Amino acid sequence: MKPRSFDDGKLIYDKSKSGRTGYTLPALLSGEKEILAAIPAEFRRTNDAKLPEVTEPTAMRHFVNLSVKNHHIDRGFYPLGSCTMKYNPKVNDVAASMAGIKDQHPLSPKSATIGLLKIMWGLSEFLREISGFAGMSLQPVAGAAGEFAGLLIMRRYFQSRGEKRTKIIIPDSAHGTNPATVASLGFTTVQIPSNEKGVISPAAVAAVMDDNVAGLMTTNPNTLGIFETHVKEIAAIVHSKGGLMYMDGANLNANMGIFRPGDVGFDMMHFNLHKTFSTPHGGGGPGAGAIGVTAELEKYLPFPHLEKDSGGNLFMNFERPDSIGRLHSFYGNFGNIVRAYAYILSHGGKGLKRVSENAVLNANYLKVLLKDVYELPYDVHCMHEFVISGKRQKKKGVKTYDISKRLLDFGVHSPTNYFPLIVPEAMMIEPTETESKETLDYFAETMLGIAKEIDESPETVTTAPHTTPVRRLDEVAAVRNLDVAYIE
Numbered sequence: 001m002k003p004r005s006f007d008d009g010k011l012i013y014d015k016s017k018s019g020r021t022g023y024t025l026p027a028l029l030s031g032e033k034e035i036l037a038a039i040p041a042e043f044r045r046t047n048d049a050k051l052p053e054v055t056e057p058t059a060m061r062h063f064v065n066l067s068v069k070n071h072h073i074d075r076g077f078y079p080l081g082s083c084t085m086k087y088n089p090k091v092n093d094v095a096a097s098m099a100g101i102k103d104q105h106p107l108s109p110k111s112a113t114i115g116l117l118k119i120m121w122g123l124s125e126f127l128r129e130i131s132g133f134a135g136m137s138l139q140p141v142a143g144a145a146g147e148f149a150g151l152l153i154m155r156r157y158f159q160s161r162g163e164k165r166t167k168i169i170i171p172d173s174a175h176g177t178n179p180a181t182v183a184s185l186g187f188t189t190v191q192i193p194s195n196e197k198g199v200i201s202p203a204a205v206a207a208v209m210d211d212n213v214a215g216l217m218t219t220n221p222n223t224l225g226i227f228e229t230h231v232k233e234i235a236a237i238v239h240s241k242g243g244l245m246y247m248d249g250a251n252l253n254a255n256m257g258i259f260r261p262g263d264v265g266f267d268m269m270h271f272n273l274h275k276t277f278s279t280p281h282g283g284g285g286p287g288a289g290a291i292g293v294t295a296e297l298e299k300y301l302p303f304p305h306l307e308k309d310s311g312g313n314l315f316m317n318f319e320r321p322d323s324i325g326r327l328h329s330f331y332g333n334f335g336n337i338v339r340a341y342a343y344i345l346s347h348g349g350k351g352l353k354r355v356s357e358n359a360v361l362n363a364n365y366l367k368v369l370l371k372d373v374y375e376l377p378y379d380v381h382c383m384h385e386f387v388i389s390g391k392r393q394k395k396k397g398v399k400t401y402d403i404s405k406r407l408l409d410f411g412v413h414s415p416t417n418y419f420p421l422i423v424p425e426a427m428m429i430e431p432t433e434t435e436s437k438e439t440l441d442y443f444a445e446t447m448l449g450i451a452k453e454i455d456e457s458p459e460t461v462t463t464a465p466h467t468t469p470v471r472r473l474d475e476v477a478a479v480r481n482l483d484v485a486y487i488e
C-alpha cells in the first residue's frame, strides 16, 4: 500500500457533512429571548448562514494541519532581517487572555477599567525609562503609524512657530516606511548617502541641512545592522538650524539598557512593540507603534492621553488643544500593550539588557560563519543584524531569491531579500537572541551547503523548494488577486 497523508488538503467547506456539529448551545434564558425579539425584523436572518458542518476533531485537525503547512516561528528559524522574529513567550498570551483584560469593552465605565489604565501607565513608564523620552503615547498601531504620528508632531511644532518647513533628510539605508511616511504627509525626502562604513557622516547632513528642513529621520542601528556612531554630532547640526531628530526605533532590540535615544539628541522615536517586546507579528499585524517624545513636544501627542490628576489618579485626557488629534479608535492594540508589559516585567531591566547583548552576539557569530562564502559588503562589527550579498552566487546563475527558496527545504524561513536597496542581491539576516548556538550552526551549515550546491548542481537551487506543500508561487498575483472567498 502506498503511504498517504491523513490530511486530504481539502477546504473545510468541502469536509462539511450535513448535521455534524462541534458545539452544544444552552437553551435561551427568558431575558435573552426578549433581547432577540427586540431585533427589528429586517435585521434578522431568514435562512441559516452557510457554515461548514464539521465535528470538533475535524475542525481542530483541519486548522492544526493548515498551521504546519506554513512557516512560523513556532516551527523553525525565522531570520527575517528588520522584523525581529524572536520567539514570543506564551506567558504573554496568557496575560493578554485573562478574563479581566480580554473581556473588557473599550466603552466600559472607568470603574471597570482602572486596572487597564494601570497597565498602560506601567508600560509607558517602562518605555520612558528604556528610551529616555518624557512624553509617551501607546495609540499608534504599527511602526509606520508611529512614524506618521511623529511627523504630524513635527509639522504641528513648526506650525506653532509660524514656520512651514517642507523637507525631511533620510539616509539611503532607510526602511521603506520612512520615505513613504514623509510623502504621505506632504513633505519631500532629501536622501543622503551612507559612507563607506555604512553610516551617515556629519558632513553629508551639513551639506543639505538648511532652515527649510523639518528634521532628520534615521534608525539606529540602521538597516545595515550598523550603529550610527555620529548621532550626537548630527543632532547638533540639525538642531543648529532649528530642525528635529526622529529615530525610527524599530531596531531597539539591539539597544535596550545600552543606548537611550532620548539622551543623545533625538527628539522623538517610535517603538515597534510587536517586534522588540514580542507579539506574534508578520503578515500585516497586529502592531503597536508607541511613540515617545521630549518634554517640549509632549503637548502635541495624540489624544486621549493617559495622565495623572493632582490626586495621582489615572485618567484619559481628551482636552488637549495642541494635540495632533486622534490616530485610532479607542486606545491602540491593547493585546500588544499587555504582551509588551508582560515581556518587560518577566525580563526586568537586567534581562532586557541581556536580550540586546545576546541579539548582537548571535548576529556577529553568524556573520563570521558566513562571510568567507557570501560577500560581506560592510565588514564591521554589526549590531542585531547584518547584510550579506549573493553577488558571487548570482555570477553563477543563482539569485538571492533562489537561495531563499532553497532554505525552505531545510525548514528555515528566508532572510529579508533585496533590502536594503544599497546592497545588490542583499540578504538581511537577524537571528535574534532567542536562538541557540545549535540553530545558528544549523543555519550556517545550510547556507554554506547551498553555496556548494550552486557550484555543483545549481538547478537544485533554482528549482527549489522541493519539499513544501506548494512549490514556487506567482507572488505578485497572490498579493494583487488575493482570493479568500469560498464560492460553491
Ligand SMILES: Cc1ncc(COP(=O)(O)O)c(C=O)c1O
Residues within 6 Å of the ligand: 082, 083, 142, 143, 144, 145, 175, 177, 219, 223, 248, 250, 251, 272, 287, 288, 289
Ligand atoms: C526599520 C523599520 N522601520 C519601520 C518599520 C515599520 O513597522 P511596521 O511594519 O510595524 O509598520 C519596520 C518594520 O519592520 C522596520 O523594520
